[in-house]
Amino acid sequence: MIATSKTAVSLLLISVLLNLMTGVPAQTPKSDVPRTGKNVLSNEDDAAIRKVIAGIEEAWNAHDMKAYGKLFREDADWINIVGMHWRGRDAVMAAHIAFHETNFKDNRMKIDAIETRSLGNDFAIAVATMTHDAFRAPDGRTFPKAQNRCTHVLAKGLDGWKIVHGHNVQVDAEAAKHDPVNKPKK
């Protein structure tokens, strides 16, 4: 019990220090809004879904597009931070392969928080907040280090949970100061 508390405090301190060092805003807590009964996933499904999202981080940082592709169902769509819409896993992967050979070649990302909810028994949503390193886009513009927030819709099948739809957006830290609901911490 004491050991667990110490570990928790250490992890918290490390997290705070890392945030101070990187200048990235504090993480969204993992479970800041309790879900109603029907939206809570079983522990098993929740763990499996978090593993898929962790797989995104792992495959991204290793630029292992074969591993990346295995996280998606064949009919998956993806909408990226600039609104490009790729329809079907082949298109999603063609785009990711092209970008990981160029602007994301050495790019790294880190998942800061994951929030999950069920949609019936066979579907779920995982919202991941993550920090992406700066990168130069194919149009020449530089995107600074920033948080992204990504919605993943997942489906449960015979081969486990797979992503069927993804939608990402860049978190605008300036705009966040004017969020009428989530008041920024002073």
Added chain:
Amino acid sequence: MIATSKTAVSLLLISVLLNLMTGVPAQTPKSDVPRTGKNVLSNEDDAAIRKVIAGIEEAWNAHDMKAYGKLFREDADWINIVGMHWRGRDAVMAAHIAFHETNFKDNRMKIDAIETRSLGNDFAIAVATMTHDAFRAPDGRTFPKAQNRCTHVLAKGLDGWKIVHGHNVQVDAEAAKHDPVNKPKK
């Protein structure tokens, strides 16, 4: 038959003319990627879902937040174009009410295209591409007239289809020129 063709050609011409007049890029076709059998909604569900999305446009332009709120299920989340994440319909509506009293007070939007797919029998996804008028954000910056692309996850209940999760992003027209999959029309 001939009448139908004439109507179709007229609608196409009107659409092309409107795009030329507004300078907004050509619409995403409604069904440019055929969905596999399991992803096709019944005509009835498809029509009901398109009606919900049309309801977004109608309520937005009328700034009728009471009508807007009726399109959402109580446990709905929303992630907006700058990555703000509102959890639960009360929060989603509090944010929309605040913005429609200020920066969206006179803002208008127009849905350009809707793409739908089923997620089993009780859930569905509708991706809407729409054009939003320019507006001044609460932080003082001006956002020019631009297309947004919004994922709506919907659930079918006793009171019909309702939005349970929304995620919006601004379409970056400059970045779109470098889309590795959807080659821009010359």
